[in-house]
Amino acid sequence: MSSLKLLGLYRALFAIILTFLITSIFFIMSNTNPILAYYYIFVGAFGNINLIIETFVRATPILIISLGLAISFRCKVWNIGAEGQLYMGAMLGTITAIVLGESYFTFPIAFIMSLIGGALWASIPAFMKSKLGINEVITTFLMNFISINFIQWLLAFPFKSPETLFPESDRIPNSSILPILIPYTRMHLGIIIAFLLILPLIHFIITKTTFGFKLKAIGENPEAARYAGIDVEKILFLALVISGALAGMAGFIEVAGIQFRMRPTISPGYGYTGIVIALLGQNNPIGIALASIFIAAIINGSSTMSRMLNQPQGIVDFIQGLLIIFVLASDYILKYMSRRGLIKL
Amino acid sequence: MSSQIPSFFSNDIVLHVEGIRKVYPNGVIANDNVTLSVFKGEIHAILGENGAGKTTLVNIIAGCIKPDAGEIYVNGKKVNIDNPRTATKLGIGVVHQHFILIPALTVIENIALSLDSGFKLDLNKVREKILQISSLLNLKIDLNARIEELPVGLRQRVEILRVLCQNANILILDEPTSVLTPIEVEEFFRILRNLKEKGCSIILITHKVKEALSISDRITIMRKGKVIKTLTPKETNEEELTLLIIGEKQNSEFISLTEGNNKNKEILLLVNNLNVKGDRGELSVKNVSFSLYSGEILGIAGVAGNGQKELIEALTGLRKPESGTIIIRGENVINKKPKSLIKKGMAYIPEDRIGRGVILTMSIAENAILKIFEENPFSNKTIMNRNSITDYTQKLMKKFGIIAPNPNIEVRALSGGNIQRLIIARELSYNAKILIAENPTAGLDVRATDFTHRMLLDLRSKGMGILLVSADLDELLKLSDRILVMYNGKIMKEFNRNEYDIYKIARLMLGIEV
Ligand SMILES: Nc1ncnc2c1ncn2[C@@H]1O[C@H](COP(=O)(O)OP(=O)(O)O)[C@@H](O)[C@H]1O
Numbered sequence: 001m002s003s004l005k006l007l008g009l010y011r012a013l014f015a016i017i018l019t020f021l022i023t024s025i026f027f028i029m030s031n032t033n034p035i036l037a038y039y040y041i042f043v044g045a046f047g048n049i050n051l052i053i054e055t056f057v058r059a060t061p062i063l064i065i066s067l068g069l070a071i072s073f074r075c076k077v078w079n080i081g082a083e084g085q086l087y088m089g090a091m092l093g094t095i096t097a098i099v100l101g102e103s104y105f106t107f108p109i110a111f112i113m114s115l116i117g118g119a120l121w122a123s124i125p126a127f128m129k130s131k132l133g134i135n136e137v138i139t140t141f142l143m144n145f146i147s148i149n150f151i152q153w154l155l156a157f158p159f160k161s162p163e164t165l166f167p168e169s170d171r172i173p174n175s176s177i178l179p180i181l182i183p184y185t186r187m188h189l190g191i192i193i194a195f196l197l198i199l200p201l202i203h204f205i206i207t208k209t210t211f212g213f214k215l216k217a218i219g220e221n222p223e224a225a226r227y228a229g230i231d232v233e234k235i236l237f238l239a240l241v242i243s244g245a246l247a248g249m250a251g252f253i254e255v256a257g258i259q260f261r262m263r264p265t266i267s268p269g270y271g272y273t274g275i276v277i278a279l280l281g282q283n284n285p286i287g288i289a290l291a292s293i294f295i296a297a298i299i300n301g302s303s304t305m306s307r308m309l310n311q312p313q314g315i316v317d318f319i320q321g322l323l324i325i326f327v328l329a330s331d332y333i334l335k336y337m338s339r340r341g342l343i344k345l
Numbered sequence: 346m347s348s349q350i351p352s353f354f355s356n357d358i359v360l361h362v363e364g365i366r367k368v369y370p371n372g373v374i375a376n377d378n379v380t381l382s383v384f385k386g387e388i389h390a391i392l393g394e395n396g397a398g399k400t401t402l403v404n405i406i407a408g409c410i411k412p413d414a415g416e417i418y419v420n421g422k423k424v425n426i427d428n429p430r431t432a433t434k435l436g437i438g439v440v441h442q443h444f445i446l447i448p449a450l451t452v453i454e455n456i457a458l459s460l461d462s463g464f465k466l467d468l469n470k471v472r473e474k475i476l477q478i479s480s481l482l483n484l485k486i487d488l489n490a491r492i493e494e495l496p497v498g499l500r501q502r503v504e505i506l507r508v509l510c511q512n513a514n515i516l517i518l519d520e521p522t523s524v525l526t527p528i529e530v531e532e533f534f535r536i537l538r539n540l541k542e543k544g545c546s547i548i549l550i551t552h553k554v555k556e557a558l559s560i561s562d563r564i565t566i567m568r569k570g571k572v573i574k575t576l577t578p579k580e581t582n583e584e585e586l587t588l589l590i591i592g593e594k595q596n597s598e599f600i601s602l603t604e605g606n607n608k609n610k611e612i613l614l615l616v617n618n619l620n621v622k623g624d625r626g627e628l629s630v631k632n633v634s635f636s637l638y639s640g641e642i643l644g645i646a647g648v649a650g651n652g653q654k655e656l657i658e659a660l661t662g663l664r665k666p667e668s669g670t671i672i673i674r675g676e677n678v679i680n681k682k683p684k685s686l687i688k689k690g691m692a693y694i695p696e697d698r699i700g701r702g703v704i705l706t707m708s709i710a711e712n713a714i715l716k717i718f719e720e721n722p723f724s725n726k727t728i729m730n731r732n733s734i735t736d737y738t739q740k741l742m743k744k745f746g747i748i749a750p751n752p753n754i755e756v757r758a759l760s761g762g763n764i765q766r767l768i769i770a771r772e773l774s775y776n777a778k779i780l781i782a783e784n785p786t787a788g789l790d791v792r793a794t795d796f797t798h799r800m801l802l803d804l805r806s807k808g809m810g811i812l813l814v815s816a817d818l819d820e821l822l823k824l825s826d827r828i829l830v831m832y833n834g835k836i837m838k839e840f841n842r843n844e845y846d847i848y849k850i851a852r853l854m855l856g857i858e859v
């Protein structure tokens with residue numbers, strides 16, 4: 001393994017260990033044995049085949065989102081708007097499916113429309129970034145609120161299902177629902193799409209294509225990339241739009257695999273969780289796959305842990321926040337340690 | 346203590362540096378046994394060519410970099426200036442070559458930032474202090490203006506006010522006039538004289554002979570890191586100073602170049618009335634016209650900052666020109682992107698090797714194909730072919746003598762000379778006809794410099810047209826068939842090889858009309 005990949009692994013492990021250490025302090029302060037807490041988190045995530053499947057169900061949308069984010073993060077475009085792009089994609093996919101009704105084409109067309117929904121929504125900040133030089137962190141983040149409120153309105157009025165009391169859409173046609181692969185579980189086709197199709201595809205794009213090469217060159221030194229003739233603005237635009245498309249896809253897979261209706265609550269912040277995962281996975285698809293399973297396990301396992309030990313479930317957000325901080329800080333800390341001769345890099 | 350200077354503890358000497366030496370990690374000896382004294386209430390000019398080591402000396406006195414040897418005395422006491430704060434406390438105020446103001450903040454806020462005002466920010470107190478100082482010196486400035494709204498001349502005034510508010514009585518100004526218009530220079534000199542009357546000592550760094558003569562009480566000349574001489578304006582003149590700055594040069598140094606192949610010369614690049622704006626929106630390239638022929642090296646001489654950077658960026662598509670034409674093989678390529686210029690056969694060896702020339706965190710192989718990765722066999726435009734990239738790079742490394750264990754090593758592990766070889770190798774990878782070489786040997790050691798020079802001459806004999814932009818006059822005289830002298834954005838004069846006159850060229854570079 002090259003030293004660079006090794007450093008990436010160190011960084012992630014380092015962040016995870018520190019996070020667990022600090023979380024332990026909080027468990028101890030609330031009179032809980034941290035070992036027991038982590039044990040219940042583990043059991044809750046992997047205790048039996050059903051729980052394992054549930055962990056993968058949870059990992060699916062965040063994997064797709066973070067793979068998309070990896071593309072934009074690789075060229076240092078900080079897309080914080082995956083949450084909004086997810087909602088826009090899911091909404092457009094749902095509307096398309098409902099409008100088309102039962103047919104062979106419903107799923108593929110709705111699926112593609114969800115990509116387009118996310119991509120279009122992302123193309124607004126992408127345009128502002130590449131043509132006007134406006135910082136994407138702010139625009140993508142703020143657009144989340146616009147899209148989520150807009151969708152709440154759509155679901156409360158024009159697209160509200162007459163059958164229910166809640167602000168939610170009609171049920172999507174059966175032909176657009178992702179088939180269940182193992183009966184009596186939620187193991188739907190979307191999990192396979194995410195892990196066996198999208199994951200290798202993004203891996204291929206990043207490592208084997210000229211586009212992936214351009215992303216890396218721009219991310220590492222935009223000035224040199226521009227001088228070498230790479231159309232930096234175009235790639236920045238594309239990277240943001242692609243990450244939007246994948247977020248949109250994640251949203252629709254959530255509708256077509258789990259919820260069957262568009263709801264204003266389909267994502268409990270997956271767009272933000274995706275950021276944690278992309279950072280933890282160091283923008284490397286394999287790392288990201290592992291990180292999504294890891295985070296999904298913590299999310300699922302925490303509910304078991306909180307039931308068994310009477311601890312707040314908010315610990316999940318706490319852990320995610322710490323992970324972000326430590327991944328970002330790890331570079332400095334590891335370099336500091338190696339300068340001091342404490343570790344060898 | 347090594348002091349043998351009799352007047353050493355004289356009350357008149359406010360600053361004395363003794364035996365300062367600085368060798369940069371890349372081996373450049375920027376300061377070599379530099380010794381000089383500054384009297385109370387004098388304007389002391391330090392005069393020298395680009396790269397003479399002036400800025401290095403300033404940075405050492407300011408506590409920004411650590412010298413390898415030498416001592417600094419302030420008011421007769423030996424001091425250890427290990428960081429800029431210490432320098433400030435000792436009353437040394439520095440206005441750096443590159444301003445360090447925050448554009449979005451107002452004048453008063455910028456000055457307040459640099460004052461040690463404790464936890465609570467009392468803008469009124471700062472305002473009082475600034476007004477007191479500015480009225481004393483008759484310096485007019487709108488304290489509530491944001492820095493970004495101010496022209497360069499006024500920004501400089503803010504910098505000066507800033508250091509004065511820190512109670513500096515030794516003021517060091519690094520190339521302060523290079524950003525000013527002639528009228529601003531006059532106003533600026535008036536301020537300096539005022540400061541001097543108030544008892545400030547001023548060190549004025551410059552490469553402009555005329556200015557040094559007109560304003561200073563004493564002039565110290567630096568060349569190649571050494572102090573050559575200190576004298577007063579009365580006992581010298583422009584001629585002598587120019588000589589001292591550039592040093593003795595043998596005319597025989599530059600006659601060894603073989604005559605270029607004069608037949609079958611074609612115009613590769615035709616530039617007409619080109620105007621280009623710089624980063625601050627000022628016109629940096631003014632009505633520049635020239636043509637570059639095949640099989641020649643056309644030198645552009647000039648002190649850095651006279652429009653060369655903007656000219657190069659316009660030619661390579663990195664900067665949008667205001668007006669004019671750039672014609673390559675009959676086609677006007679103005680406003681074309683770098684990629685189409687590369688396609689048209691334009692190669693470029695940038696001065697900023699680290700920032701622009703290579704991507705340090707990518708491998709040798711990835712850098713080697715940075716301009717050709719979309720060509721066969723490196724990719725089919727979509728999918729990269731790693732094997733052929735590795736093979737190609739291995740051959741390239743052998744051919745250009747790039748020393749590294751394998752092509753997958755990150756470029757940051759290479760030495761400066763090897764990085765330059767890699768850049769040259771890459772620029773020659775796509776059969777370009779035109780090569781722009783921007784200070785191609787700056788910071789390189791003797792071996793790498795020699796390699797680069799040989800390479801350029803070899804390419805010239807193969808019919809390439811080379812635009813050699815260099816601040817190193819020796820290099821230009823040695824290599825170029827023709828030299829254009831650039832000063833203040835304009836081409837001052839063209840010299841053919843048989844007309845080379847080092848002093849004429851040097852004087853033109855310094856803005857002295859011949
Ligand atoms: N940070 C640095 N690292 C390596 N070399 C440097 C550095 N800064 C300056 N140099 C080299 O030191 C020499 C003196 O530079 P400098 O002090 O900036 O000269 P001046 O201000 O007189 O133009 C030059 O050859 C320059 O290339």
Ligand SMILES: [Mg+2]
Nearest residue numbers: 399400442520
């Ligand atoms: Mg300098």
